[in-house]
Amino acid sequence: MAGGWWLVAGGWWLVAGGWWLVATGYSLCPMTRSPFVIPIGDLLRDRAEPRDVDVEASVDWHVELSAVLPEPPLTAALTLSPMPGGLLVRGSVSGVARHSCHRCLEDYDEPFSVSVAELFVRPDDATEDDYTIDGDQLDLEPLLRDDVLLAMPMLPTCADCGELVDTSQTDLNTDVPEAGDSRSPFAVLKDLFEPGQ
Numbered sequence: 001m002a003g004g005w006w007l008v009a010g011g012w013w014l015v016a017g018g019w020w021l022v023a024t025g026y027s028l029c030p031m032t033r034s035p036f037v038i039p040i041g042d043l044l045r046d047r048a049e050p051r052d053v054d055v056e057a058s059v060d061w062h063v064e065l066s067a068v069l070p071e072p073p074l075t076a077a078l079t080l081s082p083m084p085g086g087l088l089v090r091g092s093v094s095g096v097a098r099h100s101c102h103r104c105l106e107d108y109d110e111p112f113s114v115s116v117a118e119l120f121v122r123p124d125d126a127t128e129d130d131y132t133i134d135g136d137q138l139d140l141e142p143l144l145r146d147d148v149l150l151a152m153p154m155l156p157t158c159a160d161c162g163e164l165v166d167t168s169q170t171d172l173n174t175d176v177p178e179a180g181d182s183r184s185p186f187a188v189l190k191d192l193f194e195p196g197q
């Protein structure tokens with residue numbers, strides 16, 4: 001009966017439509033699942049030229065009091081350059097982070113841009129600290145995530161709270177307030193361990 005064939009045909013269209021959706025979901029890079037995974041077979045050949053790579057992705061990276069917002073998406077503008085020891089990745093990665101102020105706990109958003117420069121090496125040459133080339137692919141996510149999260153402030157401070165302290169000479173991340181003051185715990189410790197000095 002004709003109706004039955006239409007039903008069958010419609011079913012195939014649904015199946016085909018599903019595969020089409022799956023296929024277009026990965027259309028930017030058909031052989032990979034992550035926007036951070038870059039095919040680099042061309043760069044591993046002899047006399048390969050450096051190649052620019054742009055990456056755009058919504059990420060869910062966070063650390064302590066800071067998180068990278070999924071919108072606007074993270075963007076990275078990188079150059080991949082073949083080197084004798086591997087592949088040099090250089091450029092910058094930008095996005096917007098939401099921080100929780102460590103003084104008042106209010107959230108505030110702040111754009112960031114982080115420089116990236118790292119050599120990816122072949123697994124045979126790698127130590128455990130190295131980023132590695134995976135066959136003819138490069139997964140940029142571990143590097144970019146590490147660099148972005150390392151750049152997040154350890155003690156995020158909102159603009160209002162920042163006005164309450166004199167920040168002109170002080171890096172809130174590293175400087176110990178009143179380090180030269182005799183009342184500081186470090187000065188007290190120094191006296192304890194170095195009597196008479």
Ligand SMILES: [Zn+2]
Pocket residue numbers: 101102103104105106157158159160161162
């Ligand atoms: Zn605050």
